[in-house]
Amino acid sequence: xxxxxxxxxxxxxxxxxxxxxxxxxxxxxxxxxxxxxxxxxxxxxxxxxxxxxxxxxxxxxxxxxxxxxxxxxxxxxxxxxxxxxxxxxxxxxxxxxxxxxxxxxxxxxxxxxxxxxxxxxxxxxxxxxxxxxxxxxxxxxxxxxxxxxxxxxxxxxxxxxxxxxxxxxxxxxxxxxxxxxxxxxxxxxxxxxxxxxxxxxxxxxxxxxxxxxxxxxxxxxxxxxxxxxxxxxxxxxxxxxxxxxxxxxxxxxxxxxxxxxxxxxxxxxxxxxxx
Ligand code: 8IG
Numbered sequence: 001x002x003x004x005x006x007x008x009x010x011x012x013x014x015x016x017x018x019x020x021x022x023x024x025x026x027x028x029x030x031x032x033x034x035x036x037x038x039x040x041x042x043x044x045x046x047x048x049x050x051x052x053x054x055x056x057x058x059x060x061x062x063x064x065x066x067x068x069x070x071x072x073x074x075x076x077x078x079x080x081x082x083x084x085x086x087x088x089x090x091x092x093x094x095x096x097x098x099x100x101x102x103x104x105x106x107x108x109x110x111x112x113x114x115x116x117x118x119x120x121x122x123x124x125x126x127x128x129x130x131x132x133x134x135x136x137x138x139x140x141x142x143x144x145x146x147x148x149x150x151x152x153x154x155x156x157x158x159x160x161x162x163x164x165x166x167x168x169x170x171x172x173x174x175x176x177x178x179x180x181x182x183x184x185x186x187x188x189x190x191x192x193x194x195x196x197x198x199x200x201x202x203x204x205x206x207x208x209x210x211x212x213x214x215x216x217x218x219x220x221x222x223x224x225x226x227x228x229x230x231x232x233x234x235x236x237x238x239x240x241x242x243x244x245x246x247x248x249x250x251x252x253x254x255x256x257x258x259x260x261x262x263x264x265x266x267x268x269x270x271x272x273x274x275x
Contacts (some may be wrong), residue, residue: 004108021109033119038268065106096109143220
């Protein structure tokens with residue numbers, strides 16, 4: 001049987017579908033409201049264990065509007081975590097990427113769902129390529145701003161949203177109270193799934209970009225539309241094409257992520273604990 005995603009009906013209201021998804025989460029987890037939402041990108045997966053006690057784990061497929069996994073047989077999960085300070089954290093381990101081709105509604109559904117569960121802070125993490133010459137693979141950096149190079153938007157119609165201070169200066173300062181050496185940079189979202197050419201990396205650099213990736217910007221826009229405060233982290237898993245003297249290898253990206261994972265997960269858990 002072919003199951004249709006309700007977000008694919010252009011007449012459907014994506015916020016109503018997010019409301020239904022939040023109701024699914026409340027029913028399955030028994031938690032009425034979440035305070036903070038956290039999307040885990042590549043390299044950040046272990047943070048969930050350190051944030052607090054996981055009180056429920058849900059396959060994303062059981063929540064209205066979530067997409068089928070991009071990678072065969074690997075359904076993403078949502079977790080409800082109770083932190084030591086009593087806050088409820090919704091951990092989203094089920095990201096839909098723009099390059100999957102299902103459109104921005106599906107990409108940002110998890111963010112809109114997080115807002116509908118009550119979350120007022122959205123923490124977005126990703127693995128990405130680094131442009132700053134002094135960055136090393138395995139280094140976490142804060143996202144200070146973004147350049148959306150996808151040509152797409154999650155906003156529909158004449159929806160004018162201010163993006164000044166999209167990546168909250170207050171939350172970046174708070175993160176630096178935990179790790180004073182955290183550098184920050186401007187994230188450029190490319191469509192992907194191919195990595196950039198060296199010329200595209202130079203374009204991003206000349207535009208003022210420091211980080212290249214395939215997620216986060218569209219999600220951050222939707223988070224702001226929903227009134228959430230946004231904190232963004234990139235794990236620099238590789239130097240961007242042409243910045244690195246060697247070609248990008250997916251295996252190297254995975255390995256850098258695995259090596260960095262314990263350190264950055266602990267950092268992220270401490271930041272979440274301080275929010
Ligand atoms: I991990 O170098 C990771 N994701 N666009 N470029 C883009 N996405 C990435 C990269 C990269 N590394």
